[in-house]
Amino acid sequence: MNDSELARKLKKKEEKAFETVIRQYTPLVATIVRNVSKGLLSKEDIEETVTDVFVTLWKNTDSIIEDKLKGYLCRIARTRTLNRLSAVRNHEVLNIDDYDLEDDFSLSAEVEKNAAAAQLREIISEIEMPDREIIIRYYYYAQNTTKISEVMGLNLHTVKSKLQRTRSKIKSKLLERGYV
Amino acid sequence: MKRNTMQYLFDNMDTIPESLENIDESTVYTQTGICYDHIEKAVRTKLGFRKSKKTFRKKLIIALVAAALTGSAVSSTAIAENYSLVFGNFFGGYSYAATISNAEDVQVHVKDSNLNVKVAGLTGDERSVFIELNITKKDGSPFVDSQYHIAKRGTLGYERLNSKNTPAVNGDVKIVLNQDDEPDSFSGIGYDVWYSLENDNKTVKMCVLLEDVSEYPKGNSLEKSTWNNRTLQIQSTRFLAGKADKVLASFDNMDKDAVIRQSQLVRQDSSLLSYHLLNNTFTNTDVFYNGKTFDVYQGTFKAVNIPFDISLKLNYQVDSKKISIDDKTASAVFGIPQTDCQLWMSATRLSVYAKNDRSHQGEAVRFDREKTMVIMDDGSKYYLSARNIYDSSGITTMRLRYTLFPSEGSDAQGNVLNYNNNYVNDQMIDYNKVAEIIINGMTVYRK
Numbered sequence: 001m002n003d004s005e006l007a008r009k010l011k012k013k014e015e016k017a018f019e020t021v022i023r024q025y026t027p028l029v030a031t032i033v034r035n036v037s038k039g040l041l042s043k044e045d046i047e048e049t050v051t052d053v054f055v056t057l058w059k060n061t062d063s064i065i066e067d068k069l070k071g072y073l074c075r076i077a078r079t080r081t082l083n084r085l086s087a088v089r090n091h092e093v094l095n096i097d098d099y100d101l102e103d104d105f106s107l108s109a110e111v112e113k114n115a116a117a118a119q120l121r122e123i124i125s126e127i128e129m130p131d132r133e134i135i136i137r138y139y140y141y142a143q144n145t146t147k148i149s150e151v152m153g154l155n156l157h158t159v160k161s162k163l164q165r166t167r168s169k170i171k172s173k174l175l176e177r178g179y180v
Numbered sequence: 181m182k183r184n185t186m187q188y189l190f191d192n193m194d195t196i197p198e199s200l201e202n203i204d205e206s207t208v209y210t211q212t213g214i215c216y217d218h219i220e221k222a223v224r225t226k227l228g229f230r231k232s233k234k235t236f237r238k239k240l241i242i243a244l245v246a247a248a249l250t251g252s253a254v255s256s257t258a259i260a261e262n263y264s265l266v267f268g269n270f271f272g273g274y275s276y277a278a279t280i281s282n283a284e285d286v287q288v289h290v291k292d293s294n295l296n297v298k299v300a301g302l303t304g305d306e307r308s309v310f311i312e313l314n315i316t317k318k319d320g321s322p323f324v325d326s327q328y329h330i331a332k333r334g335t336l337g338y339e340r341l342n343s344k345n346t347p348a349v350n351g352d353v354k355i356v357l358n359q360d361d362e363p364d365s366f367s368g369i370g371y372d373v374w375y376s377l378e379n380d381n382k383t384v385k386m387c388v389l390l391e392d393v394s395e396y397p398k399g400n401s402l403e404k405s406t407w408n409n410r411t412l413q414i415q416s417t418r419f420l421a422g423k424a425d426k427v428l429a430s431f432d433n434m435d436k437d438a439v440i441r442q443s444q445l446v447r448q449d450s451s452l453l454s455y456h457l458l459n460n461t462f463t464n465t466d467v468f469y470n471g472k473t474f475d476v477y478q479g480t481f482k483a484v485n486i487p488f489d490i491s492l493k494l495n496y497q498v499d500s501k502k503i504s505i506d507d508k509t510a511s512a513v514f515g516i517p518q519t520d521c522q523l524w525m526s527a528t529r530l531s532v533y534a535k536n537d538r539s540h541q542g543e544a545v546r547f548d549r550e551k552t553m554v555i556m557d558d559g560s561k562y563y564l565s566a567r568n569i570y571d572s573s574g575i576t577t578m579r580l581r582y583t584l585f586p587s588e589g590s591d592a593q594g595n596v597l598n599y600n601n602n603y604v605n606d607q608m609i610d611y612n613k614v615a616e617i618i619i620n621g622m623t624v625y626r627k
Contacts, residue, residue: 015229022220030214047214051222058227071190078187117189139190167186 003069010061010069022054025073028141029053032077035142037085049084053077074140116174123173131166134159294318297490300385308390308528310608313414315384315486322381324484384486388414389528415489500526501611503625510534513619514547518576523625525611530554530564532578532619547578551621554582557613564619582609 009017033041033049041049053076057064064072124132130152137143137151145163149156300312317323378385503523505513510521514534521534552564564580617625 019220022223023216026214026216026219043214047218047222050214050219051226054219054223055226058223120189139187170186170189 004066007064007066007069010057010064013058013061018054018058021057021069021073025070026050028070029073029077032074032142033081035144035147036078036081038144040085041081045084049077049080052080052084056080071140078142116177119174119177120170123170126173127166127169130154131162131169134162135166135170138163295486295488297488308526310390310528311388313386313388313490314378315386315488316379316382320382323377323384323486324381326381328377328381328484386414386416413490416486500524503617505534505624509622509624513622513624514576515620523617525554525614525617527608527611528581530580530582530617532576532580534576536576548620552580552619553617554609554614555616555618556609557615557627562609 006017006021010021029050030046033046033053037046037049053073056076057073124135127135133152134148137148138145143151145156145159148154149159152159154162294317296316296318298314298316300314377383501524503525505521505523507517507519507521510518517537518534519537521532524531524533549563549565553561554564555561562582565583614625615627616623
């Protein structure tokens with residue numbers, strides 16, 4: 001069953017489809033929770049967060065757009081993880097080692113944000129490999145640059161510069177299309 | 181102007197490019213040790229899908245035995261079908277001697293004509309606001325009979341409220357935050373709701389704490405309130421009132437051992453609790469802090485309907501105190517060079533903002549919870565619990581919460597315990613009565 005079919009069945013509250021979603025996406029959701037939390041959550045907390053992600057999905061099936069199930073799950077996973085991190089107290093200090101202020105740029109209205117997001121797939125397809133893979137791993141799968149350099153066999157500095165260049169390219173392309 | 185990030189765009193991208201769907205999954209997924217079966221069971225339990233009773237009875241016995249082995253005061257008569265040693269919402273008890281401003285100017289609109297809703301207090305700072313409501317029936321009758329008296333904290337609703345008029349529903353309380361004009365940039369508002377029964381159960385006190393939980397407050401004016409020109413709408417349908425039938429265990433304080441014992445009870449029975457609450461097949465227990473001891477009790481809860489729909493116009497003066505710290509002190513306290521360090525103290529939070537030396541970007545700021553606290557005029561103290569954030573713009577931001585204990589407890593492995601996301605002991609204080617602020621063992625402010 002592809003994502004569109006699963007999404008349709010979820011909207012009808014079909015439990016079997018929901019079971020399939022859980023089975024299929026537990027590894028991805030758990031990965032995103034683990035990656036976004038940067039190892040600060042215990043295994044129990046990761047399990048609880050993953051559970052909460054699927055519970056949230058079930059309670060908000062009306063919000064699923066048929067071909068965006070995976071992205072929607074990723075977004076819920078990120079949000080729930082950040083919520084949980086804000087509730088966990090610990091002695092460790094949280095460092096956002098990969099965050100870069102240059103990520104930010106302005107999009108003026110909600111409508112334009114969504115339109116820009118819809119354009120992103122097309123924009124990404126115009127970007128050459130391996131830059132394309134790097135940016136997907138970073139933003140979609142929440143892998144950090146160290147992990148990306150490891151699995152892709154690239155120098156860490158190379159990954160970081162390619163990431164920065166690709167971000168600038170995406171931003172330029174959005175600018176060309178009038179979204180920034 | 182609103183800001184957005186690349187992350188948002190990726191989250192809302194329609195589908196992943198086909199060429200990348202062939203990525204070797206083993207290079208994407210992290211080994212987390214999370215089992216699909218376990219997740220499916222937990223999800224089904226939370227949502228109330230059917231489950232076999234046999235499995236849970238076995239778990240119950242294991243939990244009770246474990247509790248007995250740890251030496252907690254659990255009666256052996258608790259091993260019976262209609263008892264369950266489970267842990268509901270931990271009511272750490274809120275207490276405050278806060279600077280509550282006069283809320284008479286707050287406009288309150290109540291839909292239900294049988295209720296009086298009064299805003300008893302309103303306070304906060306540029307990033308958090310606390311509202312206390314007193315709800316009574318016009319005919320003066322109690323909401324629930326006198327046996328039910330236990331305050332029940334709502335499940336921690338740190339859901340992120342959208343900046344537009346998207347409601348966030350936390351159980352039976354819905355909160356909507358509107359704005360009249362273009363909103364300031366922020367990435368999320370968290371909220372927490374809790375309530376208690378007062379005045380012979382004739383008054384429901386409901387408290388709402390809103391907090392801007394944006395992770396990256398770069399570029400925001402430190403003195404600019406998130407809250408001005410906003411309308412807050414609170415809709416409620418019901419709450420849960422509880423009564424204690426039997427105290428099963430009592431702890432003088434939340435020391436580490438007590439917390440570990442609690443955690444063992446909690447973790448082994450969390451799914452059991454959910455199942456039985458949803459199916460209404462077992463009475464449940466809770467922990468109640470009566471100001472002196474933490475009691476684990478077995479009790480029953482029932483729903484009480486109090487439908488109301490109120491809106492409040494938030495437009496108040498930020499109620500906080502600004503303290504500047506010189507560069508030398510700030511650098512010594514935090515362990516790395518800091519400049520322009522400011523503390524903003526309110527009833528709900530102590531916020532720390534400082535500029536850090538870019539050459540130390542990414543380094544961890546030192547924070548020792550055992551040695552970080554505020555001491556009040558009367559000698560009492562509140563520890564500070566922090567979320568410490570660095571960002572690459574060179575601004576350190578710390579949002580420190582006042583707590584009764586230096587830690588919320590940890591298990592034998594040193595992992596922090598998290599009781600179903602409920603705060604153990606978030607406190608509010610009267611910041612005008614703070615005599616001294618100590619961070620990492622060094623005094624940074626003395627009245």
